[in-house]
Amino acid sequence: MSRPGSPETGEAVPAWFARALAGAPEHRDVVVDGTRIHYRAWGEPRRPGLVLVHGGAAHSGWWDHVAPLLGTHRVVALDLSGHGDSGRRQGYGMQQWAREVLAVAAAEDLPRPVVLGHSMGGWVALTVGVEHGDDVAGVAVVDSPLDRQPPEEQSVREQPLGQRVHTDLEVAVARFRTLPPQEVYLPHVRDHVARGSLRAVEGGWTWKFDPTFFGSRPLVRQLLPRLAAPAALFRCERGLVTPEMAAEMVALVPGGLPVVDLPEAGHHPMLDQPLALVTAVRTLLAVWPSGAAPSA
Template structure:
């Protein structure tokens, strides 16, 4: 299956089989998986667009020391149901519903790309209590809207059907591609990105997710009460000046860190570095509030 020698840390992580659950959110079945003790504080991992919860399978088991780690399939993705329309606010509702189904404790949200925008959307909603929010290589500057201008040209309501498994897997690509991507992780997430249907195989996401450009208003960062941080791949997020923009706009309130030798898909390019960053951040955000 894999096209590159697979290290022990990766196979060990995959041996930690998660629990699988479903809930219904606004009439649609949302599937999610969870690792660690149910007594642990909740951490919700939110995947990117056209991805699925399995993108976190090699990361999540290494975050369970004191936490309940939860990775959901957003509606229109993976094992979850589809909707007629999609929006950041709807996806944010799914994230918070899954967190609430697991614990009454305010969660930590860690989201990649589109998932980061969803996590920030949830955190900006005053109705939600959230311990901390991390957006991983999410485009948030005012220029980000331009990145989605191509989407109307790829809108499709009907998924392409491929004749066999080998053909569809041969078409799998990350956008954008990067030379640092580890092929054994790419192969793993690719295998979870397809489903057999009548007449062949298709991608496991609803093409309609692209019908609305998921642009997030960066000024909404000002309304977030909890901790917020950004993590970028060195060659990631289409806005190359994002760190400078955040520093100029928000100062030290929103820390920005960078994973070296990584493109946009940090968990595929530098998974160990990403895991280390997440471990430190989750530990810091989980510390008890100082007594007054």
């Protein structure tokens, strides 16, 4: 069964995707250290908590078709400061972003949630696990490589795209590319994410993220041995974390690190293999009930 075609390609939109978007989130704000932080929330308020953290130059709407399928939990996805519909700061850091994650969880009354971060968001999730391990049930990272700075930040540093103004919305949507780029996207997902990535400005449309969000970050290698919370890795088969790198990451974590491979997924699995990602996250949440760490 399918739905009418996406605006971009005319291809049929799968029924699961249409149903997911029909489960529209609640949009809320919380002020953290003087800056407004926007977030989306799905599911029953009294369920266990899951916080989703997007990658660099992305936004909470990247999870719009994923979060509604995680119905066992109250799911929140925030726009980190400098991204999406949140405010901007003079400077950005992982510890600041980690505080934003916990502030959103507190605003939703989610004690000890699971925190899952993609790419640069994986750095944020790991920072939560290092600095605030007692406040979370576990942290999970999606394709955050071991010995690199966040790849999105490097791309923005080399190609300052954030200030470009497009006079036509459809042209801007058509030019949407991920950082770093990948070969495969589901057209209906790409179209939805691209439209949510743009804001109206004088003269047209531009990308929502602050082009100065990048900075010097600790390496994943430095964070893993310091984790004070259970952790897991989702490795994208066609992403940045190789099997050899994943094995090295496992060895760095006291007590080990569960690794789940996402078959055929590129670095951005919510754009090319979202159902595989959903299945993996559902399994993780069954093992890690919020409020309690998994037994040894």
